[in-house]
Amino acid sequence: MDLKISLIPSKSIHTKIILLGFFFLVSLIPQASADVYVPLQEYLGYFDAHGVYTVVGNVKNQNDFAVIPILTISVIDDGKKVSQTLHHVPIPAMTDIPFKLKFPEIQAEEPTLLNAELKYVKTEKNSIPIQIIYDKSLITHDDGHVTGRIENTGTQTVYNPKIFAIVHGYETFILDVAQNIEPIKKIEPGEILNFTIYPDPSVSEPVRFYSCFAPVDTTVIPISVKKNDGDFDFRYDSGAWYSAAKFSDDGTILTMRGYNSYPLDTYANFEFPPISGQEKFDVTINDEPVEFIQSVDEMGQWHVAFNVKPQSQGILKITGFEKGLPPNLSKIPQFIKTNAQWWTTDQISDSEFLEGIDFLFEKQIIFVPQQEIVSESKWTIPQWMKIPVSWWYEEKISDDEFLNMIENLVKRNIIVI
Structure with missing residues (x-):
């Protein structure tokens, strides 16, 4: 695999952007030589209406091959550096796909968003055969949501596609990165389906328009957390956000902070590697039991899935993990x-x-x-x-x-x- 590193120019961004400094920094970007980069005008840190520091951006791939970007976003919070690493979804050649990260631990009134370190791995993944239909059906409504249509232009069914887009405001160049909250289970070859994207209700400014629509076939978010003196890697897919993952000292209980800003029901699907394959999980939010489904997929991975109530937040606790770390599993079922x-x-x-x-x-x-x-x-x-x-x-x-x-x-x- 080829590994390259690129740096996004240094800057500090707050809720209010000083346009003079903004345009001065834009003039310094060496974009002509960049093959995978985050445009400065599409990279922003702000506090949402819930007081959670949020970083949004857009990764552009100008290569003639697909890449998997790995972004490390760092923020200075009262002199302390807080970082998150995002393994982005694969980006096909000559394509861009947005991203969004939440930093609930940030407490400073004016945190500083530092250089974003970007490296990527070359991959052979093809783009999914879904196209946004740019016609009169693509409408940004007065309340800020957008509706449109997608078409499967390929020869195979695509399951669980997601549609991402950058949300723009009147005073702020980029307000948010949003996705369709209502799931699309599948789209057959030649089929045309409707989609709806709602801006995060925690974004207080009015929406002007949407751009950079990007269909993807996976939006799972990887997390690595310490467990029994080792690293435990797992993933989740959800319309809600989860952070601050931590295991108990004995490695049997996983806790996370989660919240759903949208006035809509959504879902959460966590994927865990098995230790013995005999695990029996339980799920609570704020110590209240939650109905969930535990299943195993074709690769032998555990799935713990449940519904998330609208505009809810709390401490998610998943119990039933076994002590120790998962064995090395075969890639072949x-x-x-x-x-x-x-x-x-x-x-x-x-x-x-x-x-x-x-x-x-x-x-x-x-x-x-x-x-x-x-x-x-x-x-x-x-x-x-x-x-x-x-x-x-x-x-x-x-x-x-x-x-x-x-x-x-x-x-x-x-x-x-």
């Missing part, structure tokens, strides 16, 4: 390995085995650039593949060797899927 054994012993058909291989592409565990999509009826795999597949099942070759083999054979059209 167990069901694919089981399918491999069944296929090599003629217990399932070629197409049934290839459904598992197709799953690896869907989850981007393996990737072939510009792979041609074919119907399932045309999927093929040579019978001699049963020998190396059996080697993998018998652990004579590693998972990575198996994945590299499949990726190479699909690239060469020896396996058609």
